Amino acid sequence: MIHSVALSLLLGFELAYYLLIIQTGIVSHYHSDLIVLFPMFLGGVIGTWLSGFSWIGLKNPIHKVLVALTLQLFVSFFYPNYDSLDLILLGLAVGFMAPLGIYLFKAKQQKELFFALAIAYTTGTSFFMLDVDLREPMAVVFSAVALACALILRNYRVDTETKTISLPFVSYLPLMLWILLDSNLFETLSRHERIDIWSKQTLIIAIFHIAGLMAAYFVDTSKIKQHFFIAALFIASYSLSYFELPLLLAMVYPFTISYYNVVVFTTLSKEVDLSKLAFMMIFVGWIASGLGLAIALSKILH
Numbered sequence: 326m327i328h329s330v331a332l333s334l335l336l337g338f339e340l341a342y343y344l345l346i347i348q349t350g351i352v353s354h355y356h357s358d359l360i361v362l363f364p365m366f367l368g369g370v371i372g373t374w375l376s377g378f379s380w381i382g383l384k385n386p387i388h389k390v391l392v393a394l395t396l397q398l399f400v401s402f403f404y405p406n407y408d409s410l411d412l413i414l415l416g417l418a419v420g421f422m423a424p425l426g427i428y429l430f431k432a433k434q435q436k437e438l439f440f441a442l443a444i445a446y447t448t449g450t451s452f453f454m455l456d457v458d459l460r461e462p463m464a465v466v467f468s469a470v471a472l473a474c475a476l477i478l479r480n481y482r483v484d485t486e487t488k489t490i491s492l493p494f495v496s497y498l499p500l501m502l503w504i505l506l507d508s509n510l511f512e513t514l515s516r517h518e519r520i521d522i523w524s525k526q527t528l529i530i531a532i533f534h535i536a537g538l539m540a541a542y543f544v545d546t547s548k549i550k551q552h553f554f555i556a557a558l559f560i561a562s563y564s565l566s567y568f569e570l571p572l573l574l575a576m577v578y579p580f581t582i583s584y585y586n587v588v589v590f591t592t593l594s595k596e597v598d599l600s601k602l603a604f605m606m607i608f609v610g611w612i613a614s615g616l617g618l619a620i621a622l623s624k625i626l627h
Contacts, residue, residue, distance in 0.1 A: 337444030372420020377603025508617020537583025
């Protein structure tokens with residue numbers, strides 16, 4: 326029981342860290358300057374890649390997690406004023422955690438995943454409007470909580486027998502598309518002066534995040550139907566954004582985010598090969614989200 330709780334808290338607060346410190350904190354602090362942010366992106370890619378290798382004396386993935394979170398906690402004390410080296414170190418820490426946090430989960434641990442995502446999205450929604458330059462306490466606390474949970478799990482063993490699937494690379498393409506579309510829409514909306522859903526619809530957003538998680542958790546359907554449903558949800562979200570209907574958008578878009586992320590995490594957690602998972606996370610995570618940000622800044626789709 327304690328391992329299940331610790332696992333949910335670890336992933337939940339690490340995802341909240343990514344949402345509030347990396348995606349909306351650092352990026353906003355540096356005004357989405359991709360040149361300035363490039364060291365963090367580079368560090369993230371390198372960290373994700375290295376996480377798939379065997380580290381001397383650290384065969385258990387949870388031990389790698391302890392190293393990553395210790396580095397993350399250290400760098401968090403200097404938030405948000407980072408030089409290039411600091412950004413690389415921050416990227417390394419988060420990059421390490423990207424595949425490792427997913428690999429710790431068994432594909433059937435849906436309850437733990439549900440609570441982890443619920444923690445991340447309700448926390449992210451609640452603190453979204455907090456000034457990005459005042460988030461150092463959150464960076465430290467989130468990292469400390471995740472590190473404490475990792476210490477509880479220090480003897481935790483990943484059951485590789487439950488990870489019996491190694492999907493072909495083409496199977497991960499839809500996941501990349503969903504993350505790219507999400508990143509582009511999120512970055513676009515966060516800069517849209519006429520559609521301010523986070524400051525006015527906080528409770529509604531949180532409720533529909535949970536609704537999306539519940540739909541993904543309780544409705545059992547085939548992968549093909551799931552992807553068609555996600556496609557329809559993104560079409561609806563982009564349409565509501567285009568026609569500037571913030572109330573409906575505050576319902577549909579959070580539902581979309583939560584639903585597709587359950588599909589993404591569940592699919593990735595089945596991968597038996599950590600090195601392959603790490604390689605795919607470079608594309609599914611960093612490259613897809615980076616392209617989404619670049620497209621949002623270019624305003625190609627809006």
